[in-house]
Every structure is written in structure tokens, then in C-alpha cells.
Amino acid sequence: MNKPIRKAVVIGSGIMGSGIAAHLANVGIPCLLLDVTPAQLAAEEAAKGLTLEHPTVRNRLAAAAIAKLKKTNPAPLYDEAFADRITPGNLDDHLALIGEVDWVIEVVVENLQVKRELLSRVERYWKSGTIVSSNTSGISIDAMSAHCGEAFRQHFMGTHFFNPPRYMKLLEIVPGRDTSPELVSRMKAFCEQTLGKGVVLAKDTPNFVANRIGTYGLLATLREMEAGGFTVEEIDAVTGPAIGRPKSATFRTLDLVGIDTFVHVADNVYDNVADEAERAAFSASLALKSLVEKGWLGEKSGQGFYRKSKGPSGKSEIASLDLTEMTYSPQRKVTSGSLEAAKLAKGAREKVKALLAGGDRYSELAWSLLKQVLVYSAEKVGEIADTIEEIDNAMKWGFNWELGPFETWDAIGLARSAERMEREGAAVPQWVKEWISQGNETFYRKENGSLFYVHAGKYKQAEERPEVVSLRSLKERGRTIRGNGGASLIDLGDGVACLEFHSPNNAIGGDILSMITQSVEEVRRNYEGLVIANQGRNFCVGANLMLLLIEAQDEEWDEVDGIIRLFQNAMFTVKRLEKPVVAAPHRMTLGGGVEACLPADQVIASAETYYGLVEAGVGLIPGGGGCKEFALRASQSAGLSEADLQPYLNRAFETIGMAKVSSSGHDAKRLGYLRETDRVLANQDHLIHEAKRAVLRMVEAGYEPIREERIRVAGAEGKAVLQLGALGMRESGYISDHDLKIARKLAHVLAGGDVPAGTLVTEQYLLDLEREAFLSLCGEPKTQQRMQYMLTKGKALRN
Incomplete structure (x- = not known):
């Protein structure tokens, strides 16, 4: 065993x-x-x-x-x-x-x-x-x-x-x-x-947990669609982010899964449950069966509820299926007061409440669908899984719902919604009615940072596991040491503090940089070490590009210079801290997010970390120490002897100049963003715990602060090699004139400027080169165009 x-x-x-x-x-x-x-x-x-x-x-x-x-x-x-x-x-x-x-x-x-x-x-x-x-x-x-x-x-x-x-x-x-x-x-x-x-x-029942609830909900949606005469687009507008579900909503999800596969899953419940009413709920509609017969199975067959094709202009066009006529027509935008209210609301709980309160036909549709799924989920507690927590987790982890059924019920008001359900003829399970009759207003509750949920007629504390650290729970328990609008320093216990970013998109601005400096001083005085981590959707998408663009467009060059100095100084302060620092990035970790991790003694990254210095995509080069750190690593790899620096610089030049982003934490090692001493974890939920353990191991081993060292640079000769490579790419049509200008600036910094090959320079010398290059590129009209395009379109402009 x-x-x-x-x-x-x-x-x-x-x-x-x-x-x-x-x-x-x-x-x-x-x-x-x-x-x-x-x-x-x-x-x-x-x-x-x-x-x-x-x-x-x-x-x-x-x-x-x-x-x-x-x-x-x-x-x-x-x-x-x-x-x-x-x-x-x-x-x-x-x-x-x-x-x-x-x-x-x-x-x-x-x-x-x-x-x-x-x-x-x-x-x-x-x-x-x-x-x-x-x-x-x-x-x-x-x-x-x-x-x-x-x-x-x-x-x-x-x-x-x-x-x-x-x-x-x-x-x-x-x-x-x-x-x-x-x-x-x-x-x-x-x-x-x-x-x-x-x-x-899960219990050994047909389709187990997630597919049992998910299939029921999808079939209920199809029935409501047919009864109310809704279109494919209308259903997807209501059953996506408006109620805390993925953008794929209902019909894009079915196309991705495969309509034949879905029918097979539904038939498995239909064939294996005894209750006739439940069997009827899992009966695949005639429309679904017709699609399977036609071979319109979704993405794998090229068409299903949606069909993508090339239009007259050569651009992709998406058409949606009219189920009554079995014909396709151009996709139409769906809007209403309730949908707009949901779009403007923050967070899944507020979105679903806003949608239900809208008072239009889409509000009624959302209510009808939620009502059926919530009641069915409650009926299945004990049959398909022992607890409501298991069912909620299954739907969040298996179908990417932001809220599980019971979390959704809490969000919309348990007692009020259950009363409405009964008034409309829904059979709310007896255990739910008894729970409400005892004066309970929610299935879940928080108490002193601990989570409790209803189980067997009373609140049961959810299992607390040391390897899963919740920063939100720690803050609820009063463990915030200090904070501002962009970041907080949180006590993880055992003498370790955690610096958490929580600005919009975790973009780095003045508030985060200020908190980095304050955190270093706090840890220096009162703690054993520091973890840099957060539990946002992404670790950090980079610096506050909007702020930088506004200052550049106004030609406030002293302000821009001050921003970059502040960033560099904050990162350098982290590196010079006499206590161990461990960074724990996850998912999108771009630009300044990478630079926030580079000074750490160790990085423990999630396997799903998409890591990259992407500044070239907005017409810049890394300005917060990224270039300096790669030049330092090249020097360390070659050693202070006569070993050739050029191969290491070539690799760094290509990685940064091409704005390469890793496809995983392991790929980040291949690209040189992570060192051999850095680690990659499969379970993102364990990152902060493991980062804290790494800090304590360094303390126990007798941590020695990183000492500043001289960096051997390739100088004018190495710079010429890098620039020659970039020129070759321009002449071959792989990059634009502006890309070449950026590449030349990058080569200048990575090679250490125009000094003789083998010159030993300080980190500050390279930071000054980095800042000067960054500042000069900010003044380029084409760089400002790239920045504007990224902010408005969310993708890079190659001008």
C-alpha cells in the first residue's frame, strides 16, 4: 500500500x-x-x-x-x-x-x-x-x-x-x-x-460529479432555449461570464467537447438511473441527435452550433446555427440592460446578482437556468459526492465556473431565492428547507479566516491543509503587516513575510514599488526572509504602461526617468536585502513581473508560468534590471576567465529581442529565464507554502547575502556581433527598421557599451545604460504607437 x-x-x-x-x-x-x-x-x-x-x-x-x-x-x-x-x-x-x-x-x-x-x-x-x-x-x-x-x-x-x-x-x-x-x-x-x-x-454513480451536474445544466439550457425561442448567441451571452462561467458559455463548450461525445455522456445517465423524471432530464434533444446524424459535431468536424469560414475579404467569419431551420447565419451581437449591468459589475458574485436583478427576458432566462441547476445539485448531495464543497470544487475545476452551485446560491441570497423557487413550483430539497428554517442564511461562512460549510445539518470546518496557503484568509485574520492600494505585506508565520501585488492586473506602478521598498525595510528589521507571491489570476503583466505612455506623450522626460530609477532602485534593494528572498510566479509573468523575480535568491514557479521579457513588443527594452541580470548571468556562466561570453550573450539577445515567452515553467529554464537552482511545481496552490519553506531552509543553512560582483562584458566587439545579427534579420525581412533600432539599443546594454572586451563593470553601470536606452526609446514615435496599440488592442504592433 x-x-x-x-x-x-x-x-x-x-x-x-x-x-x-x-x-x-x-x-x-x-x-x-x-x-x-x-x-x-x-x-x-x-x-x-x-x-x-x-x-x-x-x-x-x-x-x-x-x-x-x-x-x-x-x-x-x-x-x-x-x-x-x-x-x-x-x-x-x-x-x-x-x-x-x-x-x-x-x-x-x-x-x-x-x-x-x-x-x-x-x-x-x-x-x-x-x-x-x-x-x-x-x-x-x-x-x-x-x-x-x-x-x-x-x-x-x-x-x-x-x-x-x-x-x-x-x-x-x-x-x-x-x-x-x-x-x-x-x-x-x-x-x-x-x-x-x-x-x-466522487461516488460510483453515472457520470460521477462534474459531468453529472454539467450535463444536466446543458440539457436544461437546451430545453429553455427551445421553450423561449432563444438563439444560440442569446444563450451564450447569458451563460458565459455574466454568470461567472467561461467565455465558451454553452454552445462553444459543446462544440469544443464534441456534440457526439456530449450525447454519449448524457445517454450514460439516461441509461443508468432509475428515476423516470431524472431520466427525462437527461434525454438528448432531437436537435442534438440531428446534429450528430448530419456529422455537425463541433470543432472536430468544422461546424456545430458555430461555423467558422473565410469571408470575401479573406478574414475569418463566424456564423451561428438556427436550430429551427438548421441553417447558419452571421453571428449577431446580443445586448440588454441586464447583460450590460453584469458586464460592469466586479466579480462573479456581483455579476450574477446584477444579471438577475435586470428585469428583462435575459434575467428571467438566467434565473430559470440557475434555479434548475441549484435544485438538482442540492438533490445530489450525498448521492454523487459527500459534501457541497466537493460538488462546488468539481464544477470550478472541471467546467471552469468561477462559483460552484452552492456558492452561487449563497451569492443570490439563499432564503429569498429558495422561497421564490418554491413559489414557482420547484421542489427544493428538504435538507435545504430545514437548514434555512434554523435561521441559516448561507451554505458557507467564514469565521476568523477559516471556512465552514453545511454538512449533516450543521456547519463543518473545511479541511485546512498547510501546503495550501490563502493570502485572503491570512488578511482576514489580521495578518497584514502593512499595505496600500497596489500591494500588501502579509505575515506567513515562522518569521517569513509575503509581498503580495493586488493592483489591477497586478501591473507594477508607484504604489507597488513603494511597498517593495517598505517591505525590504520591514523584513530587514523584523523578519527572517521574504516571499514575493500573489494569488491573482496572473502573477504580473508588467509595468503600468498607461502611466508611462502618458508621461512620454507629454514629454515629461524627468518623470519617465524618475519612474525607471524608482523601479531599478526597488529591484536592487530586494537583491541587496541581507535576508533570503524567494519569488513564486504563476501564469502570465511578463516584463516587470519577470524583473520583480530576477533579484530573488530562488524562484519557485508554477508549471503553468508563461514567463517573458516582452518589452520589445511595445518598442522598449527591459528597464528594471532585466538586461543587467542577463548580462550578469552571461558573465557568471562564462566565468571571470577568458571563456567566450558571446554564446551566452547571443542567447540572451535572441530571447529578449524576440520577446520570447515560455510555454511552461520548464520552458522558462530552457530559455534562460530560470536558473538550474530554481524550481518548478505542478500544483500552483502549493507555491507560497513551498516558497516559505525555501526561505526557512536558507535561514537554517546560514544564509549568506548575495554580494555585489563585477560583471565581465563583451564590450564594443560583442556589441558589433549582436548588431550584425540583427542587421541580417532586417535584410532578410524578419524584422522592421524599428525592431532593428530596438535591437541595437539592446545590444549596447547587454554588451556593456563601447568599452574594451573583458572590461569589468558594476551592476549600477549596466543599470545606467539600461535606463538611458529605455528613456531614448520612449521618445520614439513608433514606440509610442506600439504602446498605444497594446493598451487598446491587447496585442503587439509590428511597425
């Missing part, structure tokens, strides 16, 4: 099977990917003279799936090189290798008989202690394994990954009747800590 998971076998090399294998490879678990043995030669195999007995032929399906992983977008792998951790094989030759691994994951077709037959084959080679799981999205775990031995059943469970496995947080663990509770607990911890998943423990 305590056997560690070091190797795995994944059976089934389709999209899900190969995706699961890729994610195991992502976290360092080598695996064998198996599929059936081909019965016929492919044309290219026959041309090569291969036979059906050749290993290349026999392993063809799995090998092709592994090769495809490197080309798939979004990328299933953190790094393409991780594909080497997956070995292709086939079920006839390699099934016996099950005896050498720690975890076997079945990911074959969703057919009970096929799965039963496969498990029989697996059991022949199974060794006690090996975990076996099925990635089924809804077939009964007990039905699948009923014919297997008791020892095997004790080690068997469902592990339902959501697609794509790398990116979707939810993983439903589904124990069978005989599954060892100890093994379930161990797998839950493993999947959270190593795979980075949010785990929900």
Missing part, C-alpha cells in the same frame, strides 16, 4: 491516453504507452518492406501518438524533450510489463464489456501493491471490476482526468465498494502534490 509511484503504464493511446501519459512525463514519471497491435500494414510500412511482426509496425499506434504530442497545440508537454520519458508498446508484446510498474491506467473506449475484458488481461500480470485505475468518464467502477479478485479490486479505482490532462485542474477519484480507503487517501495526496491536480472524491 505504501509503494511509491515511480513508473506507470497507460493503456490506450488516443487523445486522453496520450495526454495522461504526457502529464505523467511532465512530472518526471516514465511510462509505457500501450495500444492494440495493427492488423494491417500502412502504405509506408509496406513500401519499406516491413512485416506485421516488425516492432515498428506493432508499436505504430502508440509511437504515432507520442510523435503527435510534440505537434499538438496547446502543448500537452511542459517541454518537448519530456516525450522521451514515454515508451511506445502494444498489448500483445508488452502487457506483462505491468508487473514492473506502480500504476496502470486504463484509457480505452467507453464500453463496459471492452473494459472488463481488458481488466481480465491486466489481472493476469498484476502484482499486489500495483494500483490499477480507469479513466472512465462515467461507467461504474464496480461493474467494471466485479469479475476480478478481491485483492485486485482493493487496488482498483476510477481516476477521471479532465481534458486536456495538463491544463484541467479537476481529477475525480472514484473508489469502488472494495477499494482500500488507505489507498484512496494515498492516491489523493499523490495526485494533488505530484500531478498538481484538484482532487474530488
